[in-house]
Amino acid sequence: MSSSMMGKKIGETCIVCEQQKETGIHLYTSFICEDCEKDMVLTDTNDPKYKYYIERLKMVTYKQNIS
Ligand SMILES: [Zn+2]
Structure with a gap:
């Protein structure tokens, strides 16, 4: 993890807060x-x-299982 936080990357969507x-x-x-x-x-x-x-995480693992 280095200091490249100056916003060239958009990042990823968090499954918990959806930001x-x-x-x-x-x-x-x-x-x-x-x-x-x-x-x-x-x-x-x-x-x-x-x-x-936990519910959010379960949804994630569930999706993994059915794909
Ligand atoms: Zn989050």
């Missing part, structure tokens, strides 16, 4: 932005928000 971000991780063929990834890690598993994240 275009430049930094994040890839899960299967999908992209999770840095913010959501951090947030997910910090979210308690009992938090309803955590469930939301």
Whole structure:
């Protein structure tokens, strides 16, 4: 990861927040932005928000399975 954040690249669409971000991780063929990834890690598993994240991720893996 270097300092090329000056916006030549549009980035990728995060599957969680659905915003275009430049930094994040890839899960299967999908992209999770840095913010959501951090947030997910910090979210308690009992938090309803955590469930939301899991649902988003499930959708991704499901799509993988049927393709
Ligand atoms: Zn995101």
